[in-house]
Amino acid sequence: MSIEVRNLHKRFGRTVVCDHLNLDIPSGELVALLGPSGSGKTSLLRIIAGLELPDSGSVLFHGEDATFSDVRERRVGFVFQHYALFAHMSIFENVAFGLRVRPRAQRPSERDIRAKVTELLKLVQLDWIADRYPHQLSGGQRQRIALARALAVEPQVLLLDEPFGALDAKVRKELRRWLRRLHDEMHVTSVFVTHDQDEAMEVADRVVVMNQGRIEQQGMPDEVYDRPASPFVLQFLGDVNLFHDRLGQGPDEVSYARPHELEIVAQAEEGSLPVTLSQTLTVGPHTRIEFRRQDDGSYLDVELPRAEFSVLRERLQLRPGAQVHLKARRLTRFGPPA
Numbered sequence: 001m002s003i004e005v006r007n008l009h010k011r012f013g014r015t016v017v018c019d020h021l022n023l024d025i026p027s028g029e030l031v032a033l034l035g036p037s038g039s040g041k042t043s044l045l046r047i048i049a050g051l052e053l054p055d056s057g058s059v060l061f062h063g064e065d066a067t068f069s070d071v072r073e074r075r076v077g078f079v080f081q082h083y084a085l086f087a088h089m090s091i092f093e094n095v096a097f098g099l100r101v102r103p104r105a106q107r108p109s110e111r112d113i114r115a116k117v118t119e120l121l122k123l124v125q126l127d128w129i130a131d132r133y134p135h136q137l138s139g140g141q142r143q144r145i146a147l148a149r150a151l152a153v154e155p156q157v158l159l160l161d162e163p164f165g166a167l168d169a170k171v172r173k174e175l176r177r178w179l180r181r182l183h184d185e186m187h188v189t190s191v192f193v194t195h196d197q198d199e200a201m202e203v204a205d206r207v208v209v210m211n212q213g214r215i216e217q218q219g220m221p222d223e224v225y226d227r228p229a230s231p232f233v234l235q236f237l238g239d240v241n242l243f244h245d246r247l248g249q250g251p252d253e254v255s256y257a258r259p260h261e262l263e264i265v266a267q268a269e270e271g272s273l274p275v276t277l278s279q280t281l282t283v284g285p286h287t288r289i290e291f292r293r294q295d296d297g298s299y300l301d302v303e304l305p306r307a308e309f310s311v312l313r314e315r316l317q318l319r320p321g322a323q324v325h326l327k328a329r330r331l332t333r334f335g336p337p338a
Helices: 041-049 091-100 110-123 139-152 169-186 197-203 221-226 231-236 306-316
Strands: 003-012 015-025 030-034 056-061 076-079 157-161 189-194 206-211 214-219 241-244 254-257 262-265 273-283 286-293 299-305 323-328
Touching: 003 041, 015 041, 015 056, 015 214, 030 041, 030 197, 041 076, 041 157, 041 189, 076 139, 091 110, 091 139, 110 139, 139 157, 139 169, 169 197, 189 197, 197 221, 206 221, 206 231, 214 221, 214 231, 231 254, 262 299, 273 299, 273 306, 286 306, 299 306
Parallel strands: 030 189, 030 206, 076 157, 157 189
Antiparallel strands: 003 015, 003 056, 206 214, 241 254, 262 323, 273 286, 273 323, 286 299
8 A cells, every 4th residue: 555645734823843744655665754753744644543643745655646535444453562452351352353343244254353363463473472461571471462453453554653662772673674574574664753764774775864844865774874865864863973074175164974984094094184082982882082183172973893992992092082083984074055
């Protein structure tokens, strides 16, 4: 089921949350709406779901206008951040709920409901807890059950609003990989909202970066990371160092380099900056080194693999207070606004 958003506009009071948006989501694609709080990503998701109406513009499902269609007519599955499971129902009955409340003429037989629920619980790898209740499950398990319940009604579109936001980092990482594998099996057109850059980059086929109700850029994860369309996209998708004037061609130019794009050299070279090592932080396989510029006192970060830093530390005697130079392997610049 493809989704088309055409010139969509929505405001709450004076705040514009969707500023004449246009977006095409092909059938079977997994798209991440990524942006900071207030960027409009959840409002866009709710309009696609039919939970909000736009002020103008339209939403098409598979070429047919669904802008004012009832939520039930759209056949969307919705997964929220906080599970929304029924505490008084078993896990089996939670998943079966959407099937049991269908009008009698559309309701499957009890045998078919049991077969469907069992199939879904196996799909999310939790068939062994069918008789338990939500309070007996971990957060990650509850979110997988919430997803199984959304899939039970065989949605044409699956919408997920910060689905892993309430979970700790380790569980969140496990679930987003699991979601990617599940999507590859089912190929349901899916849109999920997140403010977590790593989550979007790891899970999605395509990332839509939003800011102040507008789409700043959309593309494959590697594309938006390696070829950002604006300073906002570059700075939102990971850490970045800013260089004012010193490495640019003109007095008003700003250049950008990510921490892994800076090289530590012992002597001054063309385009290099004299710096003093401030501190280092090693987390897992990576080391982050903070340097203080000797010309203006601002700070720059360099990131290296831990093993590479160990070798470099001995060769250049990299200790707090050491004076070296930084040189950019790559600089990103943007032209003046149109």
